[in-house]
Amino acid sequence: MKELEERIIAQARVYPDHIIRMDSFLDHQLDIGLLDRIGAEFFRIFSGRGINKIVTVEASGIAYACMTARYFDVPVVFAKKAKGDSIEGGLYQAETYSYSYNGGPTLLIAKERLTARDTVLVIDDLLAKGDTLHSLLEILSYAGAKVAGVGVVVEKGFQEGGRLLRQEGVDLHSLAIIDQAEERNIRFRHTSEGQ
Amino acid sequence: MKELEERIIAQARVYPDHIIRMDSFLDHQLDIGLLDRIGAEFFRIFSGRGINKIVTVEASGIAYACMTARYFDVPVVFAKKAKGDSIEGGLYQAETYSYSYNGGPTLLIAKERLTARDTVLVIDDLLAKGDTLHSLLEILSYAGAKVAGVGVVVEKGFQEGGRLLRQEGVDLHSLAIIDQAEERNIRFRHTSEGQ
Numbered sequence: 586m587k588e589l590e591e592r593i594i595a596q597a598r599v600y601p602d603h604i605i606r607m608d609s610f611l612d613h614q615l616d617i618g619l620l621d622r623i624g625a626e627f628f629r630i631f632s633g634r635g636i637n638k639i640v641t642v643e644a645s646g647i648a649y650a651c652m653t654a655r656y657f658d659v660p661v662v663f664a665k666k667a668k669g670d671s672i673e674g675g676l677y678q679a680e681t682y683s684y685s686y687n688g689g690p691t692l693l694i695a696k697e698r699l700t701a702r703d704t705v706l707v708i709d710d711l712l713a714k715g716d717t718l719h720s721l722l723e724i725l726s727y728a729g730a731k732v733a734g735v736g737v738v739v740e741k742g743f744q745e746g747g748r749l750l751r752q753e754g755v756d757l758h759s760l761a762i763i764d765q766a767e768e769r770n771i772r773f774r775h776t777s778e779g780q
Numbered sequence: 781m782k783e784l785e786e787r788i789i790a791q792a793r794v795y796p797d798h799i800i801r802m803d804s805f806l807d808h809q810l811d812i813g814l815l816d817r818i819g820a821e822f823f824r825i826f827s828g829r830g831i832n833k834i835v836t837v838e839a840s841g842i843a844y845a846c847m848t849a850r851y852f853d854v855p856v857v858f859a860k861k862a863k864g865d866s867i868e869g870g871l872y873q874a875e876t877y878s879y880s881y882n883g884g885p886t887l888l889i890a891k892e893r894l895t896a897r898d899t900v901l902v903i904d905d906l907l908a909k910g911d912t913l914h915s916l917l918e919i920l921s922y923a924g925a926k927v928a929g930v931g932v933v934v935e936k937g938f939q940e941g942g943r944l945l946r947q948e949g950v951d952l953h954s955l956a957i958i959d960q961a962e963e964r965n966i967r968f969r970h971t972s973e974g975q
Contacts (some may be wrong), residue, residue, distance in 0.1 A: 614893050617849040641781040646845045648856070652958030654812040661810040661843070699808050 586626050586760040590773050592619065593739070599766045603743065611738065612710065623760060624652030627708060627736040631756050634733040636706045639660055640699070640725065642692060642717055646709040649738055653708050661706075662698045664721055667691035684723045689716035692726055695752055701729030712737040712759060715746025722755070735760065741766070742774050781819050781841075781955040785815060785968050789932070794961045799939065806933065807905065808818045809844050818955060819847030822903060822931040825953050827927040833857055835920065837887060837912055838898045841904040844933055848903050857900075859916055862886035879918045884911035889919055896924030906953060907932040910941025917950070929953065936961070937969050 598606045608617040609614075636657055641650035642664045643701070650661045667683065667690065677778070684693040699705075707721060718735060725732055732755070740759035742745045750757050762774035793801045805811040808859070822844075829853055831856035836845035837859045839969045862878065877894070880886040895901075902916060912928060920927055925955065935942045938961070945952050957969035 608890060608893070610855075613857065613860070613890060615858075617844065617846060617856060618853065620846065621850065634946075644842060644858070647839060647842045650845050651810065651812060651815065654810070655816065658813065661812060662808065663810075663839070665808070665839075666898075695803060695808060698803070704973075734906045 586623070588619065588622065589738070589761045592616075593761060593773075594771055597771060599771065601742065601770050603766050604726050605741070605766050605771075606737075607739070607762065612645055620648055620652045621655075623649060623738060624654075624656055626654040626760060627706070627758075628656035631706050631734050631736060634656070634706075635704045636733050637700075638703050638705045638730075639665070639708055640694075640705045640721065640730075641708045642666070642721060645711070650708045652690075653706070653736070657706070662694065664692040664694045664724065664772045667693055669679070673713060682724045684720045684727070684748055684762045686716045686720040686723065687714075689720060691715070694728075696728070699725065699728035699730050703728070703730040705730050706733050707735040708737075709735075710738045712746045712750075712757075713739040713744045715744075715749055716747065718750060732756075736760075739763065781818070782931070783814065783817065784956045787811075788956060788958070788968075789966055792966060794963050794966065796952050798936065798961050800934075800936070800958065800961050800966075802934070806866060807840055815843055815847045816912055817852075818844060818933060819849075819851050822848040822953075823851035825931050826901050826931060827852070829901075830899045831928050833894075833898050833900045834903055835859070835889075835900045835916065835925075836903045837861070837916060840906070842900075843941070845903045848901070848931070850890075852901070857889065858901040859887040859919065860890045862888055867884060872913075875918045877922045879915045879922075879932075881910075881911045881915040881918065887912070887915045887919060889923075891923070894920065894923035894925050898923070898925040898929050901928050903932075905933045907935040907941045907945075908939045910939075911942055913941065913945060918960075931955075935956065 639654045687777040734756040740762045742762040742764040763773035834849045881936040932954040936959040937959040960967035
């Protein structure tokens with residue numbers, strides 16, 4: 586997505602260890618017009634697949650999921666992250682799907698929110714190692730929900746998450762794939778795959 | 781907001797200790813059409829005040845802030861919650877406003893996201909004791925930002941947060957104020973104040 590890449594070039598800040606901060610427009614502070622056009626782009630890519638639900642993870646995926654959901658006119662379900670050892674006050678323990686991939690945060694979705702009748706589009710803002718998405722996809726498989734695709738706003742192409750997910754047959758589309766990130770040099774991947 | 785109250789009556793579930801779950805349409809699963817109309821309602825209430833930024837707290841305020849921001853066509857800034865003892869990797873320690881009200885979670889906003897030139901509308905989904913909103917308002921005062929108003933989707937009128945904030949002169953509007961919540965009986969407040 587050209588506008589997204591241009592904004593990243595103009596406003597992203599790269600720190601040591603390939604940390605890319607996009608706090609002035611994509612995270613912490615959100616440019617709502619850009620987010621709306623991102624939602625429209627996900628709709629363009631994934632429409633016509635019978636999607637009846639957008640699924641994401643709190644917190645930074647929520648904005649993108651909502652903007653996308655407006656175009657699809659379907660609900661958004663967001664997985665919550667377990668805080669500490671207790672799962673959401675115990676009240677839902679028997680009624681919740683939960684999974685933690687690779688020692689990452691445990692994700693929780695109440696069972697009544699997802700069933701085998703659902704065809705979902707997964708949306709998230711950032712893909713790096715892919716732990717979060719792997720956890721989410723595991724939960725979706727417990728529920729029996731069909732995954733029509735996965736939309737990511739920014740993929741760090743120099744980390745393994747994207748490669749692993751595509752290898753596993755996930756239909757992953759990232760609106761910008763950063764293959765190289767240095768302080769004065771951000772290089773995007775442009776291929777037919779995932780674009 | 782009549783539609784909101786009708787949905788709460790129809791779909792909210794009340795548990796012991798006045799816990800009100802709205803997981804099928806306002807939290808965890810979001811009815812995007814309803815959220816859009818909530819955003820429109822906040823715009824109707826607060827437009828014409830020179831608002832240039834919508835401010836909220838992760839995670840559940842984000843969806844409402846985004847839908848509202850679409851109507852105002854202004855950015856959204858969301859405060860983050862400190863995870864454990866370290867503040868966001870230390871990188872921002874000197875550059876962050878932080879505050880914890882009443883022993884609640886420490887909220888963080890990067891200093892460059894808010895200045896004395898900003899006129900903000902604060903949006904949040906739920907108001908009970910008011911700890912989160914008090915923390916947020918404290919941070920906004922550090923930044924010197926003007927607070928044009930506070931919009932809340934659901935206020936638990938039987939808890940003190942709303943009363944305290946109004947007493948402090950905050951221009952607080954809640955789209956639904958629940959004064960009584962029992963298993964088969966939810967009663968809303970209908971006054972000119974805050975509606």
